[in-house]
Structure formats: C-alpha cells, structure tokens
Amino acid sequence: MRADALERRNTLIKAARAVFADRGHDAPLDAIAAHARVGIATLYRNFPSRDDLAHAVARTTLAEVRALAVRALDECVDQPEAAWRRFVDAVVELRMGALVPALVNSLDELPPDVRDMREQTKAAVTELIHRLQDFGLIREDVVPLEIIMGIAMLTRPHVLMFEDTTANLVPRLITVFLAGLRPDGSPLPPPIPPNAAVL
Amino acid sequence: MRADALERRNTLIKAARAVFADRGHDAPLDAIAAHARVGIATLYRNFPSRDDLAHAVARTTLAEVRALAVRALDECVDQPEAAWRRFVDAVVELRMGALVPALVNSLDELPPDVRDMREQTKAAVTELIHRLQDFGLIREDVVPLEIIMGIAMLTRPHVLMFEDTTANLVPRLITVFLAGLRPDGSPLPPPIPPNAAVL
C-alpha cells in the first residue's frame, strides 16, 4: 500500500469519528469525505460499506480506550484519584459517544477482530474500575458499563446547542457525574440486565 | 372546533413529543402522523409547518414542567428531599430531552407565547433549585440551567440501545447525577456563559 494512501485512510477514520460524533451514525458519507478533504471515491475504495468504516472507527477508538485504561491502571499505584480523572477526561476527549452506535448497532455480525478488541477494552476498563472501587474511590453499587454509558451520554453532541455552551457545559456535567460516583452517594435502583453489554 | 378534532390535535402533540424524543427533532412528519394513528393531512391541517408542531409540543411540555416545579416548591416546606426527587423523576418521565431542540433551534423567532411560557417555567425551576440550595440539598456552584441540561442529556434516547437497557439504565444514571449535585461534591470548572439560556 502506498504511503500517501495509508495516510488518507487514517485521515478518513478520524474524520468519520468526528462526523459520527457531530451528526450521528447515519451522517452522509459525503460529509465524512468532505471533512477529510478527500474525494468520495477514496472513501468508497477504502471502505466499501458504511459498516466497514464504522468498524474501522470502532477498532481505533477501542484500542485507544484500552491503552488509556491500561495506563491509568498503572498510574493507580501512585495517585489513583488523578489517574481516574485523567482517564475520564481522555475518554471524554475521544468522544466515546460517537462509538457506541457502531458497537451496538449490529452486535451479532460484528467482525471477529472488533469483537475481540471490544472484549479486551471491556476487560481493561472493568479492571480499572474494580481497582478504583477497591481503593474506595468509586461506589460499589455501580457496574463499569454504567459509568461508560453515563460518560457516553453526557458527551454526545447536543446538535442544537451553541458550540461554546457544549464546550463549557460538558466538563461540568462530567464532574458532577463523577462526584455522584463517589462512595458516599445515595442508594441506587437495581442494576441493568446483563444483555446490555455495550462496551 | 369540533370535539373529535380537538382530541386528535392533542393526540398529535403527544405523538410528536414521543417521536421527537425517540428519533430526533428532524424525524419525518409521516412517522408522527402514523404514531398518532392519524392521516398525514390531519397533521398538516393542524400544524402547517414543522415549527408549529414543535412549538405546540414546547407549550404543553413547558406548562407541565412549570406545574411540577410549582408543586415541588410547595412540597418543599415539608419534605424538600422527597419533593426534589419527585420533581426530577417527573421531568425524566416527560422526556425533557425531546423538548430542548424545539426551544434552542430558533430562540430568536420563537412565538411570543412560547417565549413567555419558557420564561415562566425557567423562573419556577430556578426558584425551586435556589430554594433547595438554601436548604443545603444542592451544591451552590451549579446553575439551574446546568441541572436541566444534565437531565436532558441523560434522558435523551440512545437510539441504538436495547429498550430494556434504557429503561433500567437511565434511572440509575439520574441517581448518580443527583448524588453528584449534593453539596459535598468536588469543585467545578467555571460555569457556562449566559447566552446558553436554554430553558
């Protein structure tokens, strides 16, 4: 594969993540090509179907989240609180909300490698959160998945909001949410069923 | 106006709120008519433009939220904690998230009466939250708008999630969020700018 072609391919994946995040998983593919400043044909040559593109986004994003979790787990030894906050901020930055649809959409016919990556990421995040619960930094009655879903929902683009509003509001909402995750929070209703596995 | 016509009109407004909530503010109008089990012509006769329908949804929902806030304010005297929780649960039930777009979309050319209703609702909710802050039940460094936005974002439909997941997950996330709103939470980043007034 030619070097410049590979670069374009990566640009497309990044663009797709951004556009999916901004305009939803059903955003027109043309918009993604335009965002990547690339011809539409280039997109189709690299990703024959929308799913191919979505899976590529899932692969890279999952890998990044996994790396973040592993690093946070490592940093936990010294300063668990800061590690946790850094992890969350990074995940927010990644706009996880954009990814969830690609993962849930067709859980069944997910390509094996994406499925694997998903399992690995899930394992890493789960371990991190359990560790933090052991440290007493996170209440015991929440499931890792719920935390991820909360972050995803709070970081989903509010299409119709002023841009600077989103930029300022989201970090504050995340902080409030994190505060609510601390062990002294009020009791929770029963947890979600197991088939809800998203990440 | 004929009695059955009025009833259909109200059915349409309810259907619109549900469909807007489920599929976004740009859901096809046909879907709304179908959901209301009504011909598409009936929808157009009652609401010539999409905005007319959106405004009708806004009017009724805002009125309901205002009534809820007023009642909660009243109940505050006896049991502020329970009143607050009841209020939030009711707002969640109303699927406020469906409303926000209609309000933000065209803040400028909002019809006067919707604008007024919005102001009244905003005033009522603001008063309620300030009261709760006085009671020491809500941290002082959050703005009422932020609380509303948080609830809206957490209750927006995750189109691609299993239904029972949403049903079970949302109440838990709301509870976590509320826990984070209590006064002993960690410090917040700077608040959002004033032009962000959504409710």
Add this chain to the structure above:
DNA sequence: CATTAAGTGGAGGGAATTCCTCCAGTACTT
C-alpha cells in the same frame, strides 16, 4: 333524522438527499 359544514385519510407528484460508479487525470515509487 336529515342536513350541512367541519373534518378525514392516503395516494402520489415534486423536491431534496444520499448513494455509489466510472474514468480521465494525477503523483508516488522504482
């Protein structure tokens, strides 16, 4: 109960998106 005016449904033409292919042309690589 008959009359009438208000109200209804949904087919279907038109406009607007979006998809996706095709091929003449560009630019890495060796």
Add this chain to the structure above:
DNA sequence: AAGTACTGGAGGAATTCCCTCCACTTAATG
C-alpha cells in the same frame, strides 16, 4: 522516465420526505 497505484468529483439511480388535493366520513344542529 515509466508504470502503476491512486485520486477527484460529476452525475444517474434510488430513496426519503414533503405537502397538496379531493372523494369520502362524521359530528353537530334544528
């Protein structure tokens, strides 16, 4: 410099959505 990998974007097909039109139905009224 040659050759091959790669590119862009025009444009036809397909889909989606909008919205009007009119033959028919039903509530109100005397």
